[in-house]
Amino acid sequence: MSQPPGFGDPAHPELVCHLHKSLYGLKQAPRAWNERFTSFLPTLGFQSTYADSSLFVKIVGSDIVVLLLYVDDIILTGNSHSVIQQVINFLTSEFDIKDLGELHYFLGIQVIKTATGLFLSQSKYILDLLQKVEMVDCKPCDTPCLPYNRLVKDDGTPYNNPTAYRSIVGALQYLTFTRSGIAFSVHQVCQFMQSPMMSHFTTIKRILRYLKGTLSVGMSYTRxxxxxxxxxxxxxxxxxxxxxxxxxxxxxxxxxxxxxxxxxxxxxxxxxxxxxxxxxxxxxxxxxxxxxxxxxxxxxxxxxxxxxxxxxxxxxxxxxxxxxxxxxxxxxxxxxxxxxxxxxxxxxxxxxxxxxxxxxxxxxxxxxxxxxxxxxxxxxxxxxxxxxxxxx
The missing domain is CATH 3.30.420.10 (Ribonuclease H-like superfamily/Ribonuclease H)
Structure with a gap:
């Protein structure tokens, strides 16, 4: 820590400002926000569970309200509009929160209401990834990996950019949230993060080619x-x-x-x-x-x-x-x-x-x-x- 220009004390150059609250952008800020928010929820009647520390439930008679928290992104749902609105009012009075209405986008996952239920997709996330690796115009393929093909540890020459390899694989891991069909292929390339080979990167490119041809694919949830x-x-x-x-x-x-x-x-x-x-x-x-x-x-x-x-x-x-x-x-x-x-x-x-x-x-x-x-x-x-x- 160091003093901003103009705030230093010549008599005590070792002194710095004391922070009374965490600033957004510091490493500890998300944790401090999470502790502050989760400590306030019990005062509204919410309970947490050991099964998922980010999930909170409030029961009011026959009404139930479910709150899912990820750092500063929140999903709020339930079977009573009045109770949900009451919770939103309490949260707004305590925190600077913006109500975005019905759920349509959350952590890179697009949500569409259909006549039978919900449709979840990460098409925008895939497009951003393809642009990042300059494969927007690549040729699509039918499957994310060759039939019954397995990757070998020391197959061919080493890949010259392991950092880029790890970045792409990390993005592919997040895509498995709605694209279970690529889970095995991503599982294979994840095993060679330390020392990837060119053949392993070729497998990644095949996964991306498959995603290019299936941009509109997602998961349907019905009643x-x-x-x-x-x-x-x-x-x-x-x-x-x-x-x-x-x-x-x-x-x-x-x-x-x-x-x-x-x-x-x-x-x-x-x-x-x-x-x-x-x-x-x-x-x-x-x-x-x-x-x-x-x-x-x-x-x-x-x-x-x-x-x-x-x-x-x-x-x-x-x-x-x-x-x-x-x-x-x-x-x-x-x-x-x-x-x-x-x-x-x-x-x-x-x-x-x-x-x-x-x-x-x-x-x-x-x-x-x-x-x-x-x-x-x-x-x-x-x-x-x-x-x-x-x-x-």
Whole structure:
């Protein structure tokens, strides 16, 4: 810290100004604002949850108001316009807040109301990214990666600009919020952030070419039941660099996908059954977290969640109380899933590989199969054109 010109004291040159409040732009400013805002919300009757520290809920009789906070961007919704307006009035009296009306743009995600629900897209974000990497006029392609293709660690020559590589990959990671179809491809290029090769950057360019041809694609959310179901899959020993398996999972609330992931497992699996079972365990954890979130929102599904898997041996492990010699080393994962099945908190069912929606998150697929799974994940084009955006 140093004094601004003209404010220094010649007798005490070591003294500086004392800040009574955080200034916008300082490193600690977002944290100070968040603490100030979250400490005020309980005075309005809001409660927070350990499942998501940025989510707050207020219950007034049969009325519910939900507030989602990200630094200084806020989404406020509920089932009572009068209670929502009351909360807005209280917040406006305490903070300098601008009400932007109905939700249409939030953190780079465009939101369109349709006759059946909501349509989420990041087309403007994609256009900005394509302009940044000078690929606005690139030739589109049908899939984000080649079918069943895997990246190798030391393949070819090193890429000469690792910083740009990391920047583009970071932007692609944010795009997976509404574009689950590129999750596996982005998962692959994320593994080589430290020492990228030219072949890895070529894969990034293919993802961008795919996005160029699917600018209007986004996720549709429609009204329906509130039942949870999940699909888990694993590509056994699919990574040629360390022979670890890739876990793919997608969780649906009704017909709407609300959570998905493509992630490499932390240990090498000795069999496809083990790889599939570890994927089931990861999916069970995700289901537990979502159930806690729904309970906090006062949403009670009528039935326990259903977990679909395409490996009969892994399903048998979740029901069979006998510990086999070949599965002793995965005992924790076995007991984690088996306990929930025994307590009827989880139902495990078989699904054929052709109807395994999580397959798109574990490997590159042919064009017809890839497009089929994109349709299953509610990915499609919007009937409307996007008319710009504004920052909340």
């Amino acid at each position: 329906g039941d509130l039942l949870l179901k999940a699909f888990s899959d694993a590509d056994w020993a699919g990574d040629p660099n360390d022979r670890r398996s890739t876990t793919g999972l997608v969780v649906f609330l009704g017909n709407n996908p609300i959570s998905w992931s493509s992630k490499k497992q932390q240990t090498v699996s000795r069999s496809s059954t083990e790889a599939e079972y570890r994927a089931m365990s990861t999916t069970s954890v995700e289901l537990d977290w979502i159930q806690q979130l729904l309970e906090f929102l006062h949403v009670q599904p009528a039935r326990p969640p259903v977990l679909f898997c395409d490996n009969l041996s892994a399903i048998a492990l979740s029901f069979n109380p006998v510990q086999h010699q070949r599965t002793k080393h995965i005992e924790i994962d076995v007991h984690f899933v088996r306990e929930r099945v025994a307590q009827t908190k989880l139902c495990v069912q078989f699904v054929s590989s052709r109807e395994q929606f999580a397959d798109i998150l574990t490997k590159g697929l042919s064009t017809p199969l890839f497009q089929s799974h994109c349709f299953n994940l509610m990915l499609g084009s919007s009937p409307h054109e996007f008319a710009g955006a504004c920052k909340a």
